[in-house]
Amino acid sequence: IKTNSIEKKTTICCYCGVGCGIMADTDKLGRVTIEGDADHPVNRGQLCSKGRNLHYTVNDTSDRIFYPEMRYARNQPRQKVSWDSVLERTAAVFKTLIDKYGPDAVAFYASGQCLTEEYYVINKLVKGFIGTNNIDTNSRLCMSSAVAGYKMSLGEDCVPVCYDDIELADLIFVAGANPAWCHPILWQRVEKAKEKNPALKIIVSDPRKTQTCSLADLHLQLNPGTDITLHHAIGRALIENDDVDPAFIENHTEGFETYRAIVFERTVAEAAIICGIEESDIRMAARMIADANGFITMWTMGLNQSVIGVNKNLSLINLNLITGHIGKPGSGPLSLTGQPNAMGGREVGGLSNLLPAHRDLQNPQHRAEVEQFWNIMPGKIAAQPGLTATEMFDALNEGRLKAIWVLCTNPLISLPDVRKAEAALQKAKFVVVQEISHQSEMIKYADVVLPAAAWAEKEGTMTNAERRIGYLHKIKEAPGEALPDAEIICRFAQKMGYKGFDYPNAAAIFAEHAALTKDTHVDISDLSHAILKEKRAVQWPYTKTINGHGTARLFTDKTFYTASQRAIIRSFPDENLSEKISPDFPLILTTGRIRDQWHTMSKTGKVNKLKQHISESFLEMHPEDAAQRKIRENDLVEIANERGHVRVKARLSDNIKQGVVFLPMHWGKVLDSDLNRANNLTNNLVDPQSKEPDFKFSAVEVKLY
Ligand code: SF4
CATH class of the missing domain: 3.40.228.10 (Dimethylsulfoxide Reductase, domain 2)
Known part of the structure; x- marks a missing residue:
């Protein structure tokens, strides 16, 4: 790898929001090789265990989906079909459902792993053209x-x-x-x-x-x-x-x-x-x-x-x-x-209550600006927020929502009280799954499977936790007929008969997104893929009037973005609204990450080296809580509440507060058993303002199994 060949091989790690720069290339056999980008301002060449092993996730294609598949009825198997056929049929089904039940009968559930360009086109499709705000992402569970x-x-x-x-x-x-x-x-x-x-x-x-x-x-x-x-x-x-x-x-x-x-x-x-x-x-x-x-x-x-x-x-x-x-x-x-790219998603308005460039969905002026920019009928963008991540699955369960399109995420591991999501998908009239891996639990429920390109197989941008926008080069071709997510969405939009989705490339999508930010606090209207390739990464806002690296910190003039231009010190009662522990369920379950796995393991789960740190799920509990239940180190225990149960080995540690137990969030079904899945137990409560679930506080009991 020539570290100075920045015009063709720089990219960004696709795991956490730190946003580390990577230099990537392919060897003679077409395998991706990587090393930390020594000139990247975020990581200066360093990568963590997950980032260092990222190339294995694309070099191993054994779990990849190579062709579009669809079925004509639930009792039939899916068959391999062409892209044209699958998108024409999907468009026909969506049109029928929208005609019959209205645009709010369909929903799209996307991901903080989507590139900004992907987020942009899907948000434009759903809010501007289908006419529903039912587009939310797994960032709802996160940020x-x-x-x-x-x-x-x-x-x-x-x-x-x-x-x-x-x-x-x-x-x-x-x-x-x-x-x-x-x-x-x-x-x-x-x-x-x-x-x-x-x-x-x-x-x-x-x-x-x-x-x-x-x-x-x-x-x-x-x-x-x-x-x-x-x-x-x-x-x-x-x-x-x-x-x-x-x-x-x-x-x-x-x-x-x-x-x-x-x-x-x-x-x-x-x-x-x-x-x-x-x-x-x-x-x-x-x-x-x-x-x-x-x-x-x-x-x-x-x-x-x-x-x-x-x-x-x-x-x-x-x-x-x-x-x-x-x-x-x-x-x-x-x-x-x-x-x-949770941040990039927010910049393009990729949640059910947002509009591009931090515009407010419920502000008529903001809706009008976006409608004019997208060249759509005034009033096309609905004023009311759409369904959030968890609300989509509630709406499927209640029959209000008929079709769901899930891309780049696996809600069957990551949603709270996940068995409810399984029931919801069974009730859906039509399920589209846009995915890289046939190992995803979502595939079982899919009427249509759309093979997506993975990291390194497509180009675009992401924004990290410090507002730094970086460009990801395409390093290799996607396997089989897999396509970049943005291309899939644009092809579908065209099959729906919508104008404005014939972008020649990802740079053109970025240019449109950037133009829509003009004169907002997220202004990147002078930024382009070409500039990002040259500079690696810049922090928004970025315009020609700002120095060439964007804006390191905001509010240096102490002028805030509120109506009064003052920051607001908010007050509210201090009340914990989580579910209550009880004699039957006296322990508080909290869930989270471990060092070497990421989210639902569709990528990190493929890398053997990353299993060496912790190879299976476990329950961390305090020795006193364990002793009260006659549980010893490595005993198989059952963690249960009214929503479900999990069976894993106990790890005793006084690093955890007494009365609290911890399960990693990553594992889903292992050998068809869902007993490793932490979200069998998590509750359905959400914050009333953000609609983010209460993953860190569920009442459970633990018993020796
Ligand atoms: Fe950087 Fe590691 Fe985060 Fe990747 S997962 S962005 S390498 S810290």
């Missing part, structure tokens, strides 16, 4: 609480900081996240920064003592669901000690007095009891914030995946706002995106 939190506090869904702020910070508060395993290259950067500057302090709040805690100066091992209590208590301690920034509060925020009243409803000592931690530790956290010149809050699913996820986000962002730690180097909120 939607952060989206809502940013909009409510800063006026728009935007991460104000950049990774370079890590080296400029004195304090990083990691809330409900394990970046040492889930965002490893970013965490290595924190480790290096701390090594160079021992004055950099780390606070971690997490019911589990994870690998991330090994770097922490203070681990707040709080009870699940008590994050707001903790953040409010820290806020109170900061106010009590006059450690807030009165000038910033006065000049650049609103809502402080109400916030003050709310956080003073409970003493720090009372909060400590609720959180299950020492009062002195809360006060120490407040002292560390007070002493910091640069203060970054960093979080991910521990806050987002909650029935009170938006308020958890807001309560943490409030700590930046009351101390004035935003819009300056080394300070600000940094949500870590779980998926490689």
Whole structure:
């Protein structure tokens, strides 16, 4: 690999939202080879275990889907068909259902792994041409609480900081996240920064003592669901000690007095009891914030995946706002995106309540702007938000939704209370599955299977967690007749008779998306594939009037995107709305990632090296909880509640808080058994504002099996 051949072989890792650069090539046998991109600003050549083994996922095509397949009736097997036939029939079925039941009878469920160009065309197809807002993605399960939190506090869904702020910070508060395993290259950067500057302090709040805690100066091992209590208590301690920034509060925020009243409803000592931690530790956290010149809050699913996820986000962002730690180097909120392009999806409006370039679906002016741009009839874009991820499966179960098109995701592992999703798919009149692997559980339910190109087999862009847009070169041809997702969607749109989908290439799609961002806060109207190939990656907003690398941090002028141009310190009651534990189900189940697997394992599950770390699912539980149930290390246990059960081996560890148990989220069916699947047990509650599920808090009991 020639590391200077950037015009043809740079790409980006397709796992987490850190967005590491990769140099890729093919050898004489056509196999993809990779190494970290030494010149990429994010990772400087480093890759984590998942990224280092990414090439195996495309070199092994044994599980790939090579041809389109379809069946004419549920009792018939699917047959191999041509692209024309499959898309003509799919279009005919969609037209019939739309004519009979209206456009809201169909839905599309996509993914934070889709490239921005793919997101853009599918959003345009569904909202602009079919005329429903029933397009949602698995980002709903991941970042939607952060989206809502940013909009409510800063006026728009935007991460104000950049990774370079890590080296400029004195304090990083990691809330409900394990970046040492889930965002490893970013965490290595924190480790290096701390090594160079021992004055950099780390606070971690997490019911589990994870690998991330090994770097922490203070681990707040709080009870699940008590994050707001903790953040409010820290806020109170900061106010009590006059450690807030009165000038910033006065000049650049609103809502402080109400916030003050709310956080003073409970003493720090009372909060400590609720959180299950020492009062002195809360006060120490407040002292560390007070002493910091640069203060970054960093979080991910521990806050987002909650029935009170938006308020958890807001309560943490409030700590930046009351101390004035935003819009300056080394300070600000940094949500870590779980998926490689959750951010790009949000930029094109790829959720059921969004429009492109952070426009608001319920704003008539914004709808009119997009309608004019897409050259569609005024009023074509529906005013009401469409179905979210979990609502789609509810609607299938209730018969309101007739057809679903699922691409680039496996809801039969990732949705909460997943057996409900299985029942829903059985009730659907028509199921389209656009996939790379025939191992996906979704295939069983598919009336139509569309073979998709995988990472390295298509070109496009993604945006990482620091708003950095990068370009992915196509490295090799997709196997068989598999096509890039954007091409499949555009071909389908044309079969539906829609104009405006005959793009010559992905660059043309990007150009259209970029033009639609003009004069918005996400303005990339001067950006193109050509510029990205040259520069590798830039942070939005990016226009010719901004320096050639985009915008490192937002709000440096302290002008926020709210109507008042002030950041809003939000107040709300501190109440945990998760399901209650009970004598029958006295333990709290939380779920999450392990180091070497990613999501539903359709890619990482193929790589033998990645199984060496942890090869099978397990239940982590506290030795005291285990002893009460006569459970020993490696015993087979059954975790159960009213929704289902899981059977795995127990791993005993006092790294987890007593009363809490942990299951990895990755495993689905193994040898046709679904007993490894954590989401057999998770509950159906969602945050009322973000509609993000409550994956981190389900009541269960554990027994020796
Ligand atoms: Fe890929 Fe994330 Fe690892 Fe970087 S840190 S190599 S983006 S999985």
